[in-house]
Amino acid sequence: MRYFPHTPEDITEMLNTVRVKSLEDLFGTIPVDCRRTSDLNLPQALTEWELDHHIDELCGSMAVSPEYKVFMGAGSYEHYIPVSLNHLLSRSEFVTSYTPYQPEMSQGTLQAIFEYQTLTARLLGMEVANASQYDGASALAEAALMAVRISRRKKVAVSRLVHPHYRRVLKTYLAPTDNEIIELPYLPDGTTDLSSLDALDDLAAVVVQSPNFFGCIENLKAIGDKTRAEKTLFIVGFSEPLAYGLMKNPGSQGADIACGEGQSLGIPRSFGGPALGMFATRMPYVRNMPGRLVGQTTDVDGERGFVLTLATREQHIRREKATSNICTNHSLCALASAMYMASLGGSGIKTLALLNYDKSEYLKGALRKAGFSTPFKQSTFNEFVVQFKDGFEKTYERLTAEKIIAGLPLECYYPELPNHYLLCVTETISKQDMDTLVDAVS
Amino acid sequence: MKEINELNFPEDVRYSESHEWVKTAGETAKLGITDYAQDQLGDIVFVELPDVGESFEKGAEYGTVESVKAVSELFMPVSGEIVAVNDALEDSPESVNNTPYSDGWMIEVKLDDPSEPDSLMDKNAYVSTLKG
Numbered sequence: 174m175r176y177f178p179h180t181p182e183d184i185t186e187m188l189n190t191v192r193v194k195s196l197e198d199l200f201g202t203i204p205v206d207c208r209r210t211s212d213l214n215l216p217q218a219l220t221e222w223e224l225d226h227h228i229d230e231l232c233g234s235m236a237v238s239p240e241y242k243v244f245m246g247a248g249s250y251e252h253y254i255p256v257s258l259n260h261l262l263s264r265s266e267f268v269t270s271y272t273p274y275q276p277e278m279s280q281g282t283l284q285a286i287f288e289y290q291t292l293t294a295r296l297l298g299m300e301v302a303n304a305s306q307y308d309g310a311s312a313l314a315e316a317a318l319m320a321v322r323i324s325r326r327k328k329v330a331v332s333r334l335v336h337p338h339y340r341r342v343l344k345t346y347l348a349p350t351d352n353e354i355i356e357l358p359y360l361p362d363g364t365t366d367l368s369s370l371d372a373l374d375d376l377a378a379v380v381v382q383s384p385n386f387f388g389c390i391e392n393l394k395a396i397g398d399k400t401r402a403e404k405t406l407f408i409v410g411f412s413e414p415l416a417y418g419l420m421k422n423p424g425s426q427g428a429d430i431a432c433g434e435g436q437s438l439g440i441p442r443s444f445g446g447p448a449l450g451m452f453a454t455r456m457p458y459v460r461n462m463p464g465r466l467v468g469q470t471t472d473v474d475g476e477r478g479f480v481l482t483l484a485t486r487e488q489h490i491r492r493e494k495a496t497s498n499i500c501t502n503h504s505l506c507a508l509a510s511a512m513y514m515a516s517l518g519g520s521g522i523k524t525l526a527l528l529n530y531d532k533s534e535y536l537k538g539a540l541r542k543a544g545f546s547t548p549f550k551q552s553t554f555n556e557f558v559v560q561f562k563d564g565f566e567k568t569y570e571r572l573t574a575e576k577i578i579a580g581l582p583l584e585c586y587y588p589e590l591p592n593h594y595l596l597c598v599t600e601t602i603s604k605q606d607m608d609t610l611v612d613a614v615s
Numbered sequence: 616m617k618e619i620n621e622l623n624f625p626e627d628v629r630y631s632e633s634h635e636w637v638k639t640a641g642e643t644a645k646l647g648i649t650d651y652a653q654d655q656l657g658d659i660v661f662v663e664l665p666d667v668g669e670s671f672e673k674g675a676e677y678g679t680v681e682s683v684k685a686v687s688e689l690f691m692p693v694s695g696e697i698v699a700v701n702d703a704l705e706d707s708p709e710s711v712n713n714t715p716y717s718d719g720w721m722i723e724v725k726l727d728d729p730s731e732p733d734s735l736m737d738k739n740a741y742v743s744t745l746k747g
Binding site: 460485486490491494 | 661663681682683684685686688
């Protein structure tokens with residue numbers, strides 16, 4: 174359904190139908206002292222010219238590709254977005270429609286979400302995916318809550334190599350509950366130390382990210398084998414789903430829940446958002462899955478149709494017992510990623526993933542040759558950690574002035590890693606860009 | 616939904632205010648939801664039951680029942696330990712609608728106090744609460 178604003182005639186007609194005189198009368202039941210009497214404290218409205226100028230200034234204050242060569246990923250990735258995506262997304266049926274409150278009226282929207290769910294489940298190797306969460310961090314936190322519900326246990330073991338922001342959101346979600354987070358340290362090779370897992374019974378879930386925050390590929394199968402026969406759920410998070418074009422997907426490695434950030438798949442970086450929380454699980458857990466779910470069915474005439482299914486788990490029906498207090502989704506972002514996945518196709522995703530891997534291996538090799546250490550030996554996808562020499566922050570500043578962003582300094586998240594930087598290379602970075610970076614830091 | 620006098624309330628079970636029935640056999644008892652409860656809920660599509668070996672106090676939530684309209688909690692009408700659950704409901708939850716007192720049973724418990732079911736309502740008392 175398209176969104177059309179109401180005309181004054183529409184509003185008058187609706188007011189007449191419900192027999193009130195003005196919009197103000199509709200708020201009559203709200204106590205006077207709960208209502209704002211003054212105007213909102215907002216600046217003067219700008220003209221279109223002024224607003225354009227203001228936005229340009231804001232843009233100018235940021236280091237944005239392609240003007241800058243950005244070697245920083247860390248949860249947000251620069252990928253080419255096919256022009257067809259923006260064209261299709263800008264159709265008013267998609268771009269102006271809000272969550273369908275009469276869902277079955279909006280067959281097109283439901284079908285689009287169903288396609289997104291199908292593609293997501295296939296990419297992650299899982300049996301069922303929901304209509305999306307807000308972002309990777311909230312998807313991961315919801316996954317932990319889901320594991321607590323299913324296992325009826327209270328402890329969640331989380332790798333220190335899960336994105337630091339995701340871990341903070343998880344902490345926020347669990348803070349008011351009596352559930353406990355146990356942090357799993359990391360090994361010298363850049364993967365999660367699982368040695369403490371055997372001693373930790375009563376775990377609701379084991380949570381790792383792969384590729385992890387250092388870009389390293391975790392040994393998912395080892396964890397999947399450990400948790401398969403147990404009540405403990407195995408949650409695999411991710412911030413770069415493109416990696417599954419090349420790596421084994423979470424489902425094939427024994428994941429019970431696979432969830433993470435889908436920005437990488439056709440959504441611009443846009444200063445950190447809006448994003449896409451991808452969330453998938455196995456069928457036995459479908460009733461405990463947070464969020465909405467579109468299902469396929471047949472109507473009275475035997476025709477294929479789409480419905481919002483299992484809605485009885487959701488907040489508008491189940492109130493405080495709901496599987497999540499968020500019963501909406503990021504439709505437009507989910508749609509963008511569905512279009513992106515469908516545009517590339519299975520072989521395209523594989524080819525693009527390989528290109529990302531090869532390019533980042535090239536830079537890794539070149540930096541090693543130039544004398545820098547890459548301390549974590551485990552295989553990586555399109556991100557890796559480099560240890561530069563003491564005082565590199567001066568070089569970093571100089572490079573920024575030259576419009577090169579030489580990765581993310583890790584020390585603010587991992588105080589034990591001074592001079593360590595997380596570098597990312599996607600298909601948008603050319604060989605020349607990489608050679609320039611190596612020359613500049615050498 | 617049906618009128619109260621169209622519903623079935625057997626004489627040989629006891630009834631709780633939360634619309635569960637209990638049928639005692641020595642130290643154990645089988646229980647489920649009443650014909651009134653299933654009629655209110657509508658078509659039941661899923662029943663979530665606890666594991667054998669778990670113990671619950673009277674009034675505690677032991678599972679959920681999901682109909683096309685809503686998901687509702689199941690409450691223990693008596694205290695006890697679960698000795699059996701009706702696994703057949705996984706494939707045929709509609710038994711709860713069709714035969715709530717036989718094939719639609721939910722759990723069997725070993726009663727903490729074998730006389731506890733006596734404190735629940737008999738058919739007449741239950742029906743009069745429904746008629747309110």
